[in-house]
Amino acid sequence: MAVIDFANPTRFLRIVDRVMPWLIAATVALFAIGLYRAINAPDDYQQGATVKIMFLHVPAAWLGMFGWALMSVAALGTLVWRHPLADVSGKAAAPIGAAFTFICLVTGSLWGRPTWGTYWVWDARLTSMLVLLLLYLGVLALYWTAEEPGRGARAAAILSLVGAVNLPIIKFSVDWWNTLHQPASVFRIGGSTIDPSLLTPLLIMAVAFTLLFVTLHLAAMRNEILRRRVRSMRLLRAREAHA
Amino acid sequence: MNLGSHADFIVAAYAVTLFVVAALIAWVLLDYSTQRRILEDLEERGVTRRSGRKG
Numbered sequence: 001m002a003v004i005d006f007a008n009p010t011r012f013l014r015i016v017d018r019v020m021p022w023l024i025a026a027t028v029a030l031f032a033i034g035l036y037r038a039i040n041a042p043d044d045y046q047q048g049a050t051v052k053i054m055f056l057h058v059p060a061a062w063l064g065m066f067g068w069a070l071m072s073v074a075a076l077g078t079l080v081w082r083h084p085l086a087d088v089s090g091k092a093a094a095p096i097g098a099a100f101t102f103i104c105l106v107t108g109s110l111w112g113r114p115t116w117g118t119y120w121v122w123d124a125r126l127t128s129m130l131v132l133l134l135l136y137l138g139v140l141a142l143y144w145t146a147e148e149p150g151r152g153a154r155a156a157a158i159l160s161l162v163g164a165v166n167l168p169i170i171k172f173s174v175d176w177w178n179t180l181h182q183p184a185s186v187f188r189i190g191g192s193t194i195d196p197s198l199l200t201p202l203l204i205m206a207v208a209f210t211l212l213f214v215t216l217h218l219a220a221m222r223n224e225i226l227r228r229r230v231r232s233m234r235l236l237r238a239r240e241a242h243a
Numbered sequence: 244m245n246l247g248s249h250a251d252f253i254v255a256a257y258a259v260t261l262f263v264v265a266a267l268i269a270w271v272l273l274d275y276s277t278q279r280r281i282l283e284d285l286e287e288r289g290v291t292r293r294s295g296r297k298g
Contacts, residue, residue, distance in 0.1 A: 039244055040244075043247070048247050048248075048249065049245070049246045049247045049249065049250070049253060050247075050249045050252060050253060052246075052253050052257075053252070053253055053256045056256055056257065056260045057256070060260070095267075095270070096267060099263050099264075099266075099267050102263060103259065103260050103263050103264075106256070106259050107256040107259065107260060110252045110253075110255050110256045110259075111252070111256065113252060114249040114252050212264065216267055216268070216271055219271045219275065220271055220274075222275065223271065223274040223275050223278055226275070226278035226279065226282060227274075227278050229282060229292060230278060230281045230282055230285065232292060233282070233285045233290045233291070233292055234285070234290075236290065236292070237285070237288075237290045
């Protein structure tokens with residue numbers, strides 16, 4: 001099967017129906033393992049038990065950024081190649097990415113109070129992450145308020161591409177500016193600075209959250225395809241009623 | 244498991260995450276059943292998509 005065959009929504013729905021039970025099973029299994037390892041992970045020598053918040057905060061941050069990267073690729077598909085599923089993918093990813101960014105900000109705030117002594121500080125990492133959430137809300141507003149879906153999709157695609165500038169700012173903010181937020185400690189030149197007893201559950205949780213994102217995204221794409229079918233059938237009925 | 248003196252912050256972080264993830268799952272499931280129901284209703288009324296028509 002060629003990659004372009006996935007562009008057929010009917011075929012895409014069939015594939016989603018087939019892979020969904022496996023994705024759900026893998027997600028649940030990985031969360032069971034990840035949460036067990038997270039609960040039994042040792043305390044950090046400086047942060048104590050609050051390090052358990054890391055198992056939520058870090059994957060949520062990655063997926064908040066991943067969601068926007070996905071929307072940017074989908075935006076190219078919408079604007080350049082007019083791929084039939086590109087806009088469906090972008091629209092489906094927006095609320096999920098926004099939710100993970102929200103989780104990142106809230107858990108980060110709850111982690112910051114006991115470790116930094118404050119819930120919030122306007123440093124470059126936190127501020128750029130808040131900007132990402134606001135950008136997500138902007139895209140959602142464009143999708144939800146556009147009278148003509150095609151126009152809303154193009155506007156959302158343009159904002160997705162413009163907003164992609166924020167991704168390297170988030171990533172390198174801790175290197176470019178003096179921030180309260182710690183620098184990269186998982187994926188960095190020279191290897192991770194996190195002890196394996198904490199790194200292993202973190203990576204398992206990251207894969208579990210990623211599978212959850214993929215599962216939700218595919219399910220939301222399926223819903224969006226069905227919504228568009230409903231819309232086209234209603235338009236057809238209205239047109240026939242007036243004919 | 245001893246969460247120490249900052250147990251409230253840890254429990255709150257897990258509770259918020261659980262709530263948001265549960266809300267996402269509920270949204271996807273409810274949306275799916277809503278769209279399926281509308282589609283079935285339209286098909287029962289004889290409305291079919293152009294691609295589903297014969298001839």
